[in-house]
Structures are given as C-alpha cells and as structure tokens.
Amino acid sequence: MRHVRIDRWSRGESYFHTLHAAAKLVAALTLLLCIATLSVRSLVCCAVYLMVLTVSVKAARLPVGRVLLSASAVLPFAVCFAIITALSGEPDRAAMLLIRGYLSSLTALLLISTTPMPDLLAGLEWLRAPRFLVQVMQFLYRYLLVLIEEAGAMRDAAESRAGSVRSLAVRQAAGAAGVLFVRSWGRAQAIHRAMMARGFEGHIPRFREFPLQRSDVAFTLVAAALTVGFRTVLA
Amino acid sequence: MEVKSLSYTYEDGTAALREVDFELEAGKTVALLGANGSGKTTFALHLNGILRATSGTVSVDGLEMNDRNLREIRRRVGLVFQDSDNQLFMPTVLEDVAFGPLASGASPGDAAEKAHTALAKVGMGHKAGKAPWHLSAGEKKRVAIAGILAGDPRLLVLDEPTTFLDPPGQRGLADLLDSLPQAKLLITHDVPFARRLTGEAVFFQEGRIAAKTSIAAIVQEFGW
Amino acid sequence: MHIPDGFLSTRVWGTMDVVAAPAVALLAKRAQREFDHHKVPLMGVMGAFIFAAQMINFPVGNGTSGHLVGAALLAYTLGPAAASIVMTAILATQALIFQDGGLLALGTNIFNMAIAGVWLGYLPFAMLRGGKAGVFLGGMLSLLVSASLALTELLASGVPIPPAILALSGALFVVSAVIEGAITLAVVQALERMQPGVLRQPKGLNSRTGLVLGATSAALAAAGIFVASTRPDGIESLAQRTGIWSRVTTVFRAPMADYQTTLAITPWLGRSLAGLAGLALVYVVCLVISRMLVASRPPLSAAATPREGV
Numbered sequence: 001m002r003h004v005r006i007d008r009w010s011r012g013e014s015y016f017h018t019l020h021a022a023a024k025l026v027a028a029l030t031l032l033l034c035i036a037t038l039s040v041r042s043l044v045c046c047a048v049y050l051m052v053l054t055v056s057v058k059a060a061r062l063p064v065g066r067v068l069l070s071a072s073a074v075l076p077f078a079v080c081f082a083i084i085t086a087l088s089g090e091p092d093r094a095a096m097l098l099i100r101g102y103l104s105s106l107t108a109l110l111l112i113s114t115t116p117m118p119d120l121l122a123g124l125e126w127l128r129a130p131r132f133l134v135q136v137m138q139f140l141y142r143y144l145l146v147l148i149e150e151a152g153a154m155r156d157a158a159e160s161r162a163g164s165v166r167s168l169a170v171r172q173a174a175g176a177a178g179v180l181f182v183r184s185w186g187r188a189q190a191i192h193r194a195m196m197a198r199g200f201e202g203h204i205p206r207f208r209e210f211p212l213q214r215s216d217v218a219f220t221l222v223a224a225a226l227t228v229g230f231r232t233v234l235a
Numbered sequence: 236m237e238v239k240s241l242s243y244t245y246e247d248g249t250a251a252l253r254e255v256d257f258e259l260e261a262g263k264t265v266a267l268l269g270a271n272g273s274g275k276t277t278f279a280l281h282l283n284g285i286l287r288a289t290s291g292t293v294s295v296d297g298l299e300m301n302d303r304n305l306r307e308i309r310r311r312v313g314l315v316f317q318d319s320d321n322q323l324f325m326p327t328v329l330e331d332v333a334f335g336p337l338a339s340g341a342s343p344g345d346a347a348e349k350a351h352t353a354l355a356k357v358g359m360g361h362k363a364g365k366a367p368w369h370l371s372a373g374e375k376k377r378v379a380i381a382g383i384l385a386g387d388p389r390l391l392v393l394d395e396p397t398t399f400l401d402p403p404g405q406r407g408l409a410d411l412l413d414s415l416p417q418a419k420l421l422i423t424h425d426v427p428f429a430r431r432l433t434g435e436a437v438f439f440q441e442g443r444i445a446a447k448t449s450i451a452a453i454v455q456e457f458g459w
Numbered sequence: 460m461h462i463p464d465g466f467l468s469t470r471v472w473g474t475m476d477v478v479a480a481p482a483v484a485l486l487a488k489r490a491q492r493e494f495d496h497h498k499v500p501l502m503g504v505m506g507a508f509i510f511a512a513q514m515i516n517f518p519v520g521n522g523t524s525g526h527l528v529g530a531a532l533l534a535y536t537l538g539p540a541a542a543s544i545v546m547t548a549i550l551a552t553q554a555l556i557f558q559d560g561g562l563l564a565l566g567t568n569i570f571n572m573a574i575a576g577v578w579l580g581y582l583p584f585a586m587l588r589g590g591k592a593g594v595f596l597g598g599m600l601s602l603l604v605s606a607s608l609a610l611t612e613l614l615a616s617g618v619p620i621p622p623a624i625l626a627l628s629g630a631l632f633v634v635s636a637v638i639e640g641a642i643t644l645a646v647v648q649a650l651e652r653m654q655p656g657v658l659r660q661p662k663g664l665n666s667r668t669g670l671v672l673g674a675t676s677a678a679l680a681a682a683g684i685f686v687a688s689t690r691p692d693g694i695e696s697l698a699q700r701t702g703i704w705s706r707v708t709t710v711f712r713a714p715m716a717d718y719q720t721t722l723a724i725t726p727w728l729g730r731s732l733a734g735l736a737g738l739a740l741v742y743v744v745c746l747v748i749s750r751m752l753v754a755s756r757p758p759l760s761a762a763a764t765p766r767e768g769v
Contacts, residue, residue, distance in 0.1 A: 011326075029562075036464050036563045074463075089619065097463075104464060104562060108555055130487030132494070132541075136502070136548040142324070143503030144510065178649065181508060188500035190321040193285050197314040198382065199306065199338035247655045 009062055009113040016060040016114040021123025023216035027223035028111045034231040035103045040092045045234040046099050052226075053106050060114050067113065071106040117141050126212070143188050150184045236282070236312075236390060236418070241291035243277060251277045253442045254291065261389065264412075264419040266429035266450060268459060269439030275422045278439070279392050282420075283312040296389060310339055313383030313417075317395040319375035323367035328359065328378050331367060335386040346385075353385040354378070357411060373404035377411065384415075392420045397428050426454060460528065460609045461513075461553065461568055464561025468616035475612070476566030482574055483547050490540040502537055506545045509533065510553070525628075525635045528572055528605055531580035531598040532643050535589075535658055536650065539581045546573035567612055576605040589658065591644060598643030599636040606632040 010017075016024070031049070038046055057067045075098065086094035112120065118138075125134045154176065238257040244250045252274050259265060267275045280286040281293055284305050293300040295308050316322045325331035333343075333350040341349065354360045357377040367375060376396065383391060393412075397405045409431040412419060423429050429436065430450055438446040438453045446453055453459055467475075509529035533542035547569050553559040560568045580601025587593030610628060614620065620628075651658060 032464075032562050036561075037469075084624075085619075097466075100464060108562070112555065130484050130544070132487040132491040133483065133544050133548060133551075136506070136544050137552060139499060139503035140506045140510065140545070140548050140552060143500070144507040147504065147507045147511070181504065182653065184507070185500060185504045187321060188504045190316065190318065191324055192500045193280070194314075194316050194322040195324065196285055197283055197309065197316075198335040198386070199309050200334075 010116040012061055012114075014059060014061040014114070016056065016110075019114075019219055020126075020212050020216040021115050021119045022126045022212065023220045024111055024115055025120075025123050025127060027220050027227075028107055030224040031107050031227045032104055034227050035100055035107065037231065038096065038100055038103075040096055042231070042234060045230050046103065048230050048234060049103055049227075050106075052230075053103070053110060056110055057106075057113075060110065062110075062113055067109060068106070071102060071109050074101050074105040142191075143184065146187050146191070147180070147184045150187065151180055154180060154183070236296075237292075237294045238281075239292050241278070241281060241293060242289050243281065243286060244289045251442055252281075252288075255442075255444055257437065257444065259390070259418055259420065262416060262418050264421065264433040264435075266433055266436040267420060267422040267439065268424075268426070268429070268436050268450075268453060273439040274442040275439045276394055277442075279314065279394055279420070279422055282390075282392055283309050283314055285314070306339070310335075310386050311389045313386060313388035313391050315376075315379050315383055315391065315393045315396060317398050319372070319379045319399075320368075322379045322382070323375060326366060327363070328354070328365050328367055328370075329363040332378065332382045332385050335382060339386065349385045349387075350381070353381040356384055356415075357381045371404075372399040373401070373407060376400065376404075376408060380411070388417060390418045390420065391415065392422070394422045395424065396421065397423065397425045426450065426459065460526070460571055460605045461550070461560030462564045462571075462609055462612070464563050466561075466616060466618055467564055467567060467612060471612050471616045472561075472564050472567050475570050476563070479566035479569045479574065483544070483569065486540050486543045486574075490538070490544050493538060494541050498537060498541075502541065502545055505529075505533065505536065506549055510549050513549070513553070514559070525606070525631050527635070527639055527642065528576055528602050529643075530572055530576035530605070531584070531594070531601040531639070532646055534577045534581040534601075535584055535594065535597070535643075535647060539577050542577045542581075543573045546577055567609075571605045571608040571612075575608055576601040579604045594644045594647050595640040598640035602636040602639040603632060606635070 035049065054064065054068065057064050079098065082094040082097050085091075085097060115123070121134050121138055124137075125131065158176075236257070236259040238255060241252055241255040241257075242250070243252040255274075255278060257278075267278070269275050277286065281288055281300075282295075284293075284300055287300070295311055298304040298308055298311075300308060323331050325334055329347065329350050332353055333346040336346040336349045337343065351360065351363065354363055357380055359374060359377050359381060362370065362374065362378070367378065370378065376399075380391075391412075396408060396412075400408060405425070405428055409428060412421075412432055419432070421429055421432065434449050434451075436448070436450045436453050437444055438457060438459075440457075446456065509527075509532070512527050512529060514526075530542065530546055533545050536542075537545060550560060550568050550573060551565060554562050554565050554568070580597040583596035583600055584593040587596070606628075610620070610625070647658065
C-alpha cells in the first residue's frame, strides 16, 4: 500500500526519529498543555515555543518550510471562529486562538513526522491506552489508505472517460461514493482474510523491539522541564 | 487433508458448498477446476478456517478444524490469494514475509532468519529491503509465496496464481512450485499451467465435486 | 461539533476529560469482549468513510461547527460499545493529525459524539426494535444531542454567543439532524441489501437497561448543569445574554404554575429541573412513537437474525 508524505517523513533518520514513541508522546502532551494555558500576557513564551519547535524540526532533518506551512492547515477553520470572537468583543482571545492553534498544530506535526504510525500506536499501547482502541486506530489508518487508493483508481477511470472530473452531479457523486464504499469494503475484506490466513490474531506484531531506554526518559524529563520552565518564567 | 460432507450456506440462504468430500495426501499436487462461482474459492477458504462450515468437517494432519487447533492449522495450510496487492501489507518485503512467524510468536531475530530463508527459496533475497508496491506482478507473487513458506507449511493452496503473470512469469512460477516438496492445491482456469504440475484434478460444479479424475478426462467430459 | 482548543474553560474541559477517559476504557473492554472479528473490514472502511464525511463542515455559532456525525450508523452496524471506540479513534486521529478539534478538548468531543451521540442515538433504534423510524430518529437524536452538548459546554465556559447566533445554530442543527437521519437510513438500507444481516438487531431494551440509561442521562444532565453553575454570577449574565432564560420560563409557565417561584429561590435546582425536564420530554416522545409504530412496523429485513440486545 502506498504511503503518504508524512509517512515518508516519519521514516527518516534523526535524533528525534530514534526516540521511543511514548517518550515523545509525553513530551508533546506537556507542551500542548502549556500551550493551552498561554494568554495575551505570555506572548514572549509563544515566541520561544515557536523558536524551539522550528529548531527541533530542523534537527529532525525535516523540510522546515514545508512543515511550518503544513502546520497552518488548521488556520482557515480557526480564522472563522477568531473573526466571530473578535466581533463579539474579544479581539485578544481571537488572536490567542490563532496563535495557540498554530503552535499545537506544529507540535502535533513534529510528533507524527518523526514517528511512524505503527510505532506511535505502539507508544500509545505502552502508555496503557485501551487495547481495542489502539487496534481500531490501526485498522482505521490502514483502511483509510485503501480508501484513498480506491478513490484514486476510480478517479483515473472516470477521467479517462470524461476528460476531467471537476463537476459531478450530486446524484452521480452519491453513486460514486456508494461504489467507492463497496470496492473499499471488498478490498478491506480481502486484506483482512490474507492477514487472518497468516495467523493474525488482533494486534500487529512489532518487527523492532522497543525497550524504553534511559536516554528516552532523560529526553522527556528535559523537554518537560524546559517547557514548563519557559511557561512559568516567561508568564 | 481430509474433508467430509462439507456444506456452507451464506446468510441469505444461498448454498455455496453442498456435501463436499475431498482427500489430499502429503506431497501430492491436485488442480481444482470449475466455472466462476462454482465454489472453488469458497472451498479453499474453509481449508484454513477463514470460513467455517455450516456442516461437515475439515481436518489437517489429523487435527480437526476447531478454535483450539485453528492457529496450528493456519500455520500448516498456507493460502496464496489471487491479488498479491491484498496479500502484501507491510512496508517492506522482509517485514511482510516475517509477518507469519512473528504472528505465531517467534522472536524478531528468528522471524527475520526464517524470512531470509524463504526469500532465498523463491529467489527474491535481493529485494528484502524494498517496498512491495515497487515489485512487478511476478515478483509480488513470489514474495507472497515466500510469506507462506516462512511458516513452514504442509500444504499450499494457490488461488488463480497465474492471474497478472506474463508467460515467462507463468513458467517461472511453475518451476518454482515444482521444486517445493509441500502438497499443493491449485485453483486455476489455466489448464496448460495445471498440466505442468500435475495430472490429477477435481471439477467443481454448483458447489459439488462433479468429478475426481485426470485433467485430460475432465477437459473432455466438460468441454473445459 | 469538534470544539477546538482555546474555547472551553479549564474547568469544563478538565471535567470532561476526567469523565471521558474511564468511560472509554470501560467501553473498550466491553467492545473487545463482544466484537465480531469478521466485522473488522467493515469497521475500518466505515470508520474511514465517516472520517472523510466529517471533514465537510460549516462553522456554527462561536466555537463549534455543524457536520455529519455518523455515530448512529456505527452503532447500528457494530454495536454501541464498538461504535464508541471507533468514534473515539476517529476523533483522536482527527485531532492529532488534522487539527480538527483540540487535543485538550478531545475528552469533551469524545463525550459529545462518541459516548452521548452513540448511545443516545442507539436508544430509539433499540426501543423501536430496529425499524426505519428507529434508525431515522436515532440519527436525528445523535446529532441533536452532540450539538446541544457542545453549545452547552461553550456557554458554560463563558463563550459569548449572541441570541441571534444561538437561534440560527439551533435551526441549523435541526436541519442537520434531519439530514443525518435521512442519510443514516439510506446507508443502512443500502448495507442491508448488500449483505443481509449486517445490522445488529436489538432485542429491545429490557427495563433494567432502560432504567440505567435513564438514570445515567439524568445524572449527567444534573452534573453538567452543576459544573456550569459553579460560576453563579456568570450563569446569570450568560442566561440573560443569550436570551435563553426568558424563553425557558415562557415554555414552562403554563403546565407548572409555581415553577417560576421555585426557580427564583434556588437557581441551581431550577436549572437542573429544566434540564431533566428536557431529557424526560425526549424520552417520552420516543416512548410514545414506539407505542404508535411498533405494532404497524414492517420488518426492515426478512433475513434478519436476532442478535444479543443492548
């Protein structure tokens, strides 16, 4: 199955890529919590966070410009809310909304660009997330890719017959969606059968052993300390 | 492999298999012929427990098909599906072939070793680190077979193995299968391909086995 | 209905996270026990589809949006416990990767859509024993519940929503609810045609389950309103700001003459009663419809095999 761009990024090589997923998850969560408490009075802290994140992206050998741009994908939606909030008489809150949204988006992006999905899910499992939930996320991810592939194939077929698929009548779109569902479902069933035939019993076995090392714990502690430190000192 | 009175009915009432009896000795190769929809694939899916019979029994090496033996049976009966794209689902060839042993509880080191051995057997050792979607159809088929071989099975069931293969690919596959000591069940429309590997065949018709004889006889009797 | 980070007050999202986490753990255990292995491909593909369908949304009010939820659909095909978990997975993935919905607000969104939306959407389906009306009403209810909860949480966090916008939101949600019900019904019927028996046929709610669900809803409503009212001065100005208060009193004036007096004395009690009354109304409506329709309902699928109930 073809993998998406973020997946390619996540299989790169850097210090961040070698860290244990759970360590990264905890560090990211600490940062997110601190970001959530940022207010207009802590703009300096926002700037510091942004700097630290950008430097980390560079250190993770990811394309900095691309990543910073991708993180802004959250903004269009937040902008709608921000406008309404500003109009309701709270422009400060509106501005903070955008800033906080961008920072959390960047944090999440850094996390998933340095951690392949199977490892990320393994990290969740390590942190004692409910097993069924982790399994479901696995399958969701896997079959989402199947869906995208099937949609791509259908699109190619449609384009070769119609020149371009810009304007689909609603009725046709509904029919296409139905076909997409059935095809994806069929393929998903075939894949599931293949997995069962080879002894799959619920959770994907990990090829690389994943022991938590002291260096991972050290990273988390240092990252958390810095994060909270900046937040309290620069308030 | 012993199948007695196997019947299977879908939830909406259609009978897919009616009282099928079948026997296969270790090391032998038999072809499964029949029209589309005659029940060949449904039958194959029963052989390693993906579908469970509505009535009748399936047993492998004396082990009867039930929840307790399921794991062991799945290890002994390897199913190679028609579309290799659905069968290869891990990011690299090596990880995919190692999936079977890993799922059975082998350590990553052991699993990797078994995977390398299996890949060597099918002549795909040099592609261990590649992504499966970069391979040609023939190579994918080989990798899929390696994935089954890694579990050290006793029986290989192949569903339409020559689909997507070009003539050289088909010849290569036939040679490969010939070299393997396991018992083989070939579901196929490709009579010349089947002939290369065996003389015996079973003919499916409307969920029943209509004939158990030589390929030549079946071709003649059913105009196949 | 995905609430982003930065709208909810710490008290609200903190409470919801604390409520949602153990609920998800419990439901995951239950789902693991009763989930049918063969449904995995369906679960995955439907989850992916609903994931995609949810991306199409429109901002409504201040801090939330309107879109299709899909909770009811998942509940009918996978069972409510598994549906809760699939929904949780979808929400978590959306929050983590697509920044659709905040990460701290995740507990809130999970409660609104994956727990309340799923289980209250399942309620009409179970009570009406899986007929067309049950499916449609369940779809409607799941969206209405998710949306109402989201708006309530925002209001309780002190987010300013002018009454005009609130009314518009309400109207939009009602329209979305009807669309959700219709789409849920259409998909369910299509699925049944493709693979009969794919729906879990509920044996109907037994009285014990119904009692538990009713009691839980009541407790939740009371708790939610309690949380909101820990900022007593905020609530007063809030209610006045949104113009809700006058409308509530108008509605309840006729049947309960001295309701107003009680409310003036103990605001908290009054609000809890109002909330409970609302829930009770919903429950009664479902009961009434079920009595009316159960007798005359044509079976949805002739080949339906009875499975275990709620």
